[in-house]
Amino acid sequence: MKFRGKMIDPNCIKQFIGILGCMTKLGKSCILRITTTDLYFIVRESQTISASPLIWCALDEGHFFSEFGMEGLSTVDNEIYLEFVAENVARTLSALKVSGTAKSVKIKLTKKLSSPCLTFEIDLPSGTNHSRLVVHDIPVNLVPRRLWNDYLEPEAMDPDISVHMPQLRLMKSIVERMKNLANMATIHVTSEGLLTLTVETEAVSVTSHFDNLHVEKKSIGKEEEASVTIELKRLSNFLGHEQLNPQKVVCDVLQSKLMHLNFLSDSYTLQYFLPGINDQ
Amino acid sequence: MKCLLDATSVKVLARAIHCLAKIGDELHIEPTENGLTLKTVNASKSAYSAFNFHLPFFLDFCHISENTIQADPDEDTVIKCKLPMKSILSVFRSIGSLEKSVETCNIMLPLLEALLIIEFKCKHGIIKHFNLRYFECESVEAEFCKSGYASKFSCSSRFYSETLLSFHSSTQEVTWSLAMDQVHLSNHIDDEIDPSKCVRTEVTLAKDEFVDFNVALCTQVTFCLKELRAILAFAEALKLDLDCRMEGAGQPVLFSLEKANLYSADFLLATLTPVLDSTATSSRTTNNQRKNYVSTQSDVSKHSSPVPVLRDKADSRTVSCVNLQTTLVPIVSESPCHTSRLDSLSLIEPQPFPAMEDDLDLEIQPPPPKRARARYIFQNCLKATQELRERPCEVFAPDSEGDE
Numbered sequence: 155m156k157f158r159g160k161m162i163d164p165n166c167i168k169q170f171i172g173i174l175g176c177m178t179k180l181g182k183s184c185i186l187r188i189t190t191t192d193l194y195f196i197v198r199e200s201q202t203i204s205a206s207p208l209i210w211c212a213l214d215e216g217h218f219f220s221e222f223g224m225e226g227l228s229t230v231d232n233e234i235y236l237e238f239v240a241e242n243v244a245r246t247l248s249a250l251k252v253s254g255t256a257k258s259v260k261i262k263l264t265k266k267l268s269s270p271c272l273t274f275e276i277d278l279p280s281g282t283n284h285s286r287l288v289v290h291d292i293p294v295n296l297v298p299r300r301l302w303n304d305y306l307e308p309e310a311m312d313p314d315i316s317v318h319m320p321q322l323r324l325m326k327s328i329v330e331r332m333k334n335l336a337n338m339a340t341i342h343v344t345s346e347g348l349l350t351l352t353v354e355t356e357a358v359s360v361t362s363h364f365d366n367l368h369v370e371k372k373s374i375g376k377e378e379e380a381s382v383t384i385e386l387k388r389l390s391n392f393l394g395h396e397q398l399n400p401q402k403v404v405c406d407v408l409q410s411k412l413m414h415l416n417f418l419s420d421s422y423t424l425q426y427f428l429p430g431i432n433d434q
Numbered sequence: 435m436k437c438l439l440d441a442t443s444v445k446v447l448a449r450a451i452h453c454l455a456k457i458g459d460e461l462h463i464e465p466t467e468n469g470l471t472l473k474t475v476n477a478s479k480s481a482y483s484a485f486n487f488h489l490p491f492f493l494d495f496c497h498i499s500e501n502t503i504q505a506d507p508d509e510d511t512v513i514k515c516k517l518p519m520k521s522i523l524s525v526f527r528s529i530g531s532l533e534k535s536v537e538t539c540n541i542m543l544p545l546l547e548a549l550l551i552i553e554f555k556c557k558h559g560i561i562k563h564f565n566l567r568y569f570e571c572e573s574v575e576a577e578f579c580k581s582g583y584a585s586k587f588s589c590s591s592r593f594y595s596e597t598l599l600s601f602h603s604s605t606q607e608v609t610w611s612l613a614m615d616q617v618h619l620s621n622h623i624d625d626e627i628d629p630s631k632c633v634r635t636e637v638t639l640a641k642d643e644f645v646d647f648n649v650a651l652c653t654q655v656t657f658c659l660k661e662l663r664a665i666l667a668f669a670e671a672l673k674l675d676l677d678c679r680m681e682g683a684g685q686p687v688l689f690s691l692e693k694a695n696l697y698s699a700d701f702l703l704a705t706l707t708p709v710l711d712s713t714a715t716s717s718r719t720t721n722n723q724r725k726n727y728v729s730t731q732s733d734v735s736k737h738s739s740p741v742p743v744l745r746d747k748a749d750s751r752t753v754s755c756v757n758l759q760t761t762l763v764p765i766v767s768e769s770p771c772h773t774s775r776l777d778s779l780s781l782i783e784p785q786p787f788p789a790m791e792d793d794l795d796l797e798i799q800p801p802p803p804k805r806a807r808a809r810y811i812f813q814n815c816l817k818a819t820q821e822l823r824e825r826p827c828e829v830f831a832p833d834s835e836g837d838e
Binding site: 242243245246266267268269271276278280284286287288289290291292293 | 593596597600602604629630631632633634635636637638639640642643
C-alpha cells in the first residue's frame with residue numbers, strides 16, 4: 155500500500171490542519187480512509203447513553219493536494235484504511251500549526267521502525283532563503299479488510315425537516331451556557347424556520363429561539379415540526395469548530411431519532427450524526 | 435554588599451531571576467570585585483546556571499559588607515548566601531509592574547543583620563522595602579573552560595525558539611545530532627516506551643542558518659528542554675544571541691549569552707549518557723547513571739557522566755560517583771561542587787562499575803528501571819534473611835485469659 159500527497163497552497167494547508175484538529179478533538183481514535191479521489195476522516199465515538207454518534211468528513215483530494223498518489227490494498231479494493239490515536243495527532247498539531255507558513259507539506263504512508271506511520275514532512279522557510287525540514291512520524295494501524303464495512307458511508311437520511319443553522323458562534327455560546335444546566339437538550343424545528351433549543355432542570359427551563367431560518371426541505375405529509383433530544387456535551391464539542399468557516403451548515407432532524415449537522419463547503423463536507431436520546 | 439540599580443537594570447535582573455527560578459529552587463548570591471553573580475543548580479543537579487552582572491550594570495556597587503558599627507577595614511567581609519527561590523521571586527514577580535513603577539532599586543547584604551534587603555524607590559514617592567532571610571553557604575562552582583569545547587554554534591535566540599516550536603510542549607528531551615553541515619534535532623523517546631507507538635519529530639537545521647557554526651565532532655547529544663526554554667525566555671525578551679557549545683554524548687552542553695560588558699550568563703546542562711555496546715555493563719551503567727540524580731521530578735532520565743555528584747558521601751546509592759568525586763576535586767563538605775573539566779572527563783567513563791560488582795550489595799545498587807525497580811523497592815521482602823531486631827520484652831497488654 156502506498157500513499158503520497160503534497161500540499162503547497164497555504165490556505166489548503168491551513169484548512170487541512172484545521173479539519174485534522176477538529177477530528178482529533180472529537181474522539182479517541184480516528185479512521186482515515188484514502189481512495190483515489192477523496193480522503194475521509196471517520197470518528198465513531200464509543201457508546202455512551204444511546205447509539206454512537208458518527209462523524210464523517212470527506213475531503214476532495216483534488217482541492218487540497220497538488221500531487222496525489224495512492225495504491226490501495228489491492229486492485230479490487232483500491233482503498234487504504236488507517237487508524238490513528240487522536241491524542242498523538244493532537245499533540246503534533248500544535249507543532250504542525252507552525253506550518254502555517256510552510257512552503258509545502260508532504261504526507262506519506264511510510265514504514266519506520268517496522269511499523270506503519272503517517273509521515274508529515276513540512277518544508278519551512280527560514281531566514282535567508284533556506285528551508286528547514288521538519289518531519290513528524292505518527293504511528294498508525296492498518297485496518298484489516300474485514301472491518302472496512304464498519305466504516306461505510308452513512309446512508310443519506312430522509313429528514314423530517316431540514317433548516318440552515320443560525321450563526322454558529324452564537325449557537326456555540328448559548329450551548330456552552332446551557333451545558334452547565336443539564337446534560338440534554340431538546341431541539342425543535344418547525345417548517346416556518348424556527349429552531350428552539352430547550353434545556354430543563356428541576357428549577358428552571360431555558361429556551362433559546364432562533365427564527366427566520368431558511369428551510370431547506372420539509373417532508374410532505376409528515377408533521378410540520380420535529381424535535382429530538384440530544385446530549386449537549388457532544389453538540390458543544392462539535393460547534394467548537396466553527397472556525398472551519400463552512401459556507402453553510404444544515405441541520406436535519408428526524409423526529410426523536412437523529413440530528414444531523416452538515417457542514418458544507420466547496421472542498422469538503424463534514425457531517426455529524428447525533429443520535430437522539432429516548433428517555434420518555 | 436550593596437548596590438544600586440536603575441529601572442532598566444531592575445527589569446533585566448527580574449528576568450534573570452525568573453529564568454533562574456525555572457531552573458533551580460535556591461538562588462546563590464555571590465558578590466565579587468567585578469560585580470554580582472547569581473547562580474542556581476537544579477534539583478537533580480543536572481543543570482547549573484550563573485548570571486554575572488558586571489560593574490557597569492549598576493549605578494553603584496560595593497561587594498564588601500561593611501561593619502557599620504565599628505568601621506574596621508580588616509574585618510571587611512564578602513557575604514555569600516543562598517535563599518529559597520520563592521522568596522526572591524515574590525519580590526520580582528511582576529515584571530510589568532516593576533516596569534511601570536520602579537525608579538531605582540537598592541540591594542543590600544548588611545553584615546550585622548542576616549537579611550537580604552531590597553528596596554524599591556517607586557514613582558509618587560512610594561518606597562517598597564523587603565527583608566529576606568538567607569542562609570550562609572559556600573559557593574557553588576562549576577568549572578568549565580569555554581574554549582575547550584569541540585563544537586560551537588550560535589544564532590539568535592528567536593531562531594532557537596522557532597525551531598523548538600516544532601516540538602510539542604510536552605516533549606522533555608531533545609537529541610541534537612551534529613554533523614559537519616547541519617544540526618538535526620529529534621525528540622528523545624525514553625527507552626522504556628515502545629518508539630513505534632510514539633510520534634517522532636525531527637527538525638533539520640542547515641549550517642547556513644546559523645550566525646556562527648563550527649562543528650569539529652560529529653556526535654549526538656541529548657538533554658532536557660525545560661532549562662533551555664527558560665534560557666530562551668530570557669534571551670528572547672532581551673533579543674540576545676545564544677551560543678551553544680557541545681562536546682560529545684554524555685558531556686555537558688554549555689549555553690552562553692552576553693550583553694556587551696553589562697552582563698553575561700552561562701548555563702551548563704548535563705546530557706544523557708550514551709548506552710554502551712556491551713549490554714551487561716550498559717544496563718548497569720545507565721542504571722547507575724540514572725540514579726545519580728535521584729530527582730524529585732518525574733523525569734528521571736537526565737544524567738551525565740561527567741557531572742559529578744553534588745551529593746554527600748553518606749549517600750550509599752551513589753557509591754559509584756562518590757568514588758569519582760574523591761578522585762576529582764576536593765570538596766567542601768557542604769558545598770556541591772560541579773566539575774566538568776574536560777581533562778577529567780576521561781576519569782568519569784563508566785568502566786569502574788563492573789569492578790564494583792563484588793562490593794555492591796543488593797541494597798546499595800541503585801534502582802534500575804522496570805522490574806529491577808520493583809525489586810529495589812521491595813528489597814527487604816526479597817532478602818534471604820530478615821533483620822533480627824531485639825524486641826522489647828515489656829508487655830503492655832497482658833492476656834486477659836491466662837495461658838492454657
